[in-house]
Amino acid sequence: MSRVADIAAGWRAGRDRAVSPGERALVSAALAAAALVALPVVALALLATGGASALSSIYLTVVLPRAALDTLLLLAGVGAMTASVGVGAAWLASAFLFPGRALLSALLAAPLAIPTYIAAYIWVELLEPLGPVQRAIRAVFGFATPADYWFPPIRSLPGAILVFSLVLFPYVYLTARAVFMLQSASLLEVARTLGRGPAAIFWRVGLPLARPAVAAGMSLALLETLNDIGASEYLGVRTLTVTVMQTWLSRNSLPGAALIACAMLLIVGAVLIGERRMRRDRRFAVSVQKPRLAEPIRLSGARAWLVTGLCALPVLVAFVIPVGFLAYEAAQAVAARGLDPAFARQAMTTVTLAAVATLVVVALGAALVLAQRVAPSRATLAALRLSTLGYAVPGTVLAVGLLAPMTGLDRMISQTLAALAGAAPALWITGSGLGLVAAYAIRFLAISVGALESAASRFSPHLDFAARTLGRGPIALAREIHLPLLHPALGAAALLVFIDCLKELPATLILRPLNFDTLATALYEHATRGSFETGAPQALAIVLAGMIPVLTLARRNVVELDPDELARER
């Protein structure tokens, strides 16, 4: 990308070209998208001024270091586990032919449809002392009470690592598999000719080449772990994000909370930039000529079934068991109380909101990526980088940060309308779903930008030169060449953003209008009363609705599936 940018920039500098209105519109859209993301970040920074005095010394010397350590351990654990399960499953599913391969390859992505807070609830129910697992242990071994034997507590740091990893490993699986499937046959053949076995080929060739994809998948999994509140709190793990909430709610110190949130954001930003710098000097691009793809090895007999079993295991543990349990709970809830009469309306609201937000997020993402491609400047590059920060902000904090700018905008609109038409004051943004659309856009822009940017970086710059030589301006180039080529990436981005919108809870809770319930907020109402099971039908609906895009994504034709398209690296 950067080389294209350099060339294009040089080209522009050399010729004093008039900027067309279309180009100006595109660049403005990109800058507006970045400004949108900057809104809550700036608001947070303003809130944080004076926050330092709110943080007592015990806070700085005991609470924060401990929370930071727990957060690091959690991230390390989730990183290691998502990477090993994700990469392992991806390698098996792409390098070998075995019974059930097509089905398992798709289902390995399915756990992504389960929101972390729902997974936490399910695993606590399953593994706590009165749950089915421990009941069975007591029945089989004849123990009278849980005090008679040791069982690892699910509400613990290791428990949280397990729960997060089980729903987040598909991020790594999807990105790594896409790379493995596009592996050039010649590389593998060279390794084989040199006498390497399958294991050595994986360690020496497959894995090193997939590193950027694995890093991209992992960074999504880790950011999601970092910004989570619901699951961490439920599992008794006090991460930095949970601490931010407690600072705000128990200490009445919003400035203190904002300060910690800003510090976290700086660290995340530094890590993301660092990761990008590290990769800058390496190229992982596929060769310009389409490579001959490596054929998967056909396995037979016990080895084939072993691989089937290995791939089925994560599907069973991370998907079949939890969703089966959820379905059972949902059936129980409906049998006991009937379906919530508001259910249809909640489902409708959820899907409509998610669809509208997805359109906005993908459009803004495309504007950002295309502006940087056809009219690159420092501003467009900065906008591109800034746009991904929203994903790192915990939803609740983002919502609070958004309140001030959005209500400010509301006041402006209201005053204008009052002056023009004598309209009564009303909250046009926070009072309607528009505020939520904006919040979703800010939270999930990173996903669409990542997907589109990595796809675009693989289009040869020669295409651009050819189009320009043929007299196409930047807008025509974007419209006639880039957009059609981006088509599959746009679809993939839309699917992933859509799932995240379906699952979104913390920002929705705070920013929604009166009487506005999504499936997630309805579920949350039950959950906070300690009766999550009453909301099981809503939880199941979120998972099932999320599965449609996940399975579509996983089954998509490998040929159109560009490896980095899913990688959403930033």
Add this chain to the structure above:
Amino acid sequence: MNRILSACGLAAGVLLSCAAAQAAELNIYTYRQPELVKPVFDAFTAATGVKINTIFAAAGLEERIRTEGAASPADILLVEDVGRLQNAVDLGIAQPIASPVLEKAIPANLRDPAGQWFALSQRARVVYASKARTKIDAIAYEDLADPKWKGKICIRSGQHPYNVALIAAAIAHMGEEKTLEWLKGVKANLAKKPSGGDRDVAKDIAAGVCDIGVGNTYYMGGLINEKDPAKRAWGEAVQVVLPSFKGGGVNMNITGAIVAKNAPNKAEAVKFLEFMVGPEAQRLFADANYEYPVLAGVPVNPTVAGFGALKPDTVGLGDVARRRKTASELVDVAGFDN
């Protein structure tokens, strides 16, 4: 094209339907779950014809009302903890209400002297004890630090508002230093890391993970009368003991409300508060939610009455609210949640 247009119309309908508030309505921002307050809301609508619109959240509603400013549709903020109620007042989003009805119905210790907040119902933070493994007639909160309970106590996070309020009351009784000692003692007695909610405490006692725990009264009322036999069993395994502070009484907390400073429907809001402390709503609070009424003369639910005679603590709610920050800090100093 028509399809696209109708899709857009539909989306606009769903997203913009709530843009403007109507008259003869009441907009309630609530930290109390809608399901808990729905029976009372419905009764209010039936009695007055005023439609109630709600937003439920777990955090951030005060900030929202504050930033919405003059245009805020919020009439009432319903809060489940006295500390958060006082915080809302401190943020300047409440307005004083002078209502003879409220002043007559609510005892003076359950409302703000300046009329900025009012308690609508009460609950006690009590000890849950295993019927099978313990025999407790009386217990003091101070006793929870007694080493004889080592490895036998369950409790939710010390930073949860319910526990912060309990610890704030402890500070009022014992002072900071002794409260810290007490917290460390309780911490040393825990069977497991603080997590989950009050219902989980009952569940853990039923499962045999711990023998005693701390929780709110209404959760036990709900569990004992639960329709699902599996959950009723948790309730049946637990005996509620009303503890007291030495030289004090049971730690009480309230669900209360403020009228928002810029409430567009102030008249309805006051009418709503007055309805909430009337006999009908108070009975609903008592029977549907197993809470203690604030209105004298309204009987508590028989299940709750079975917990024993209530002797509320002498420490005032305002005192509890004031010490909330210190209490939260002590939780950290004691490493209670680690």
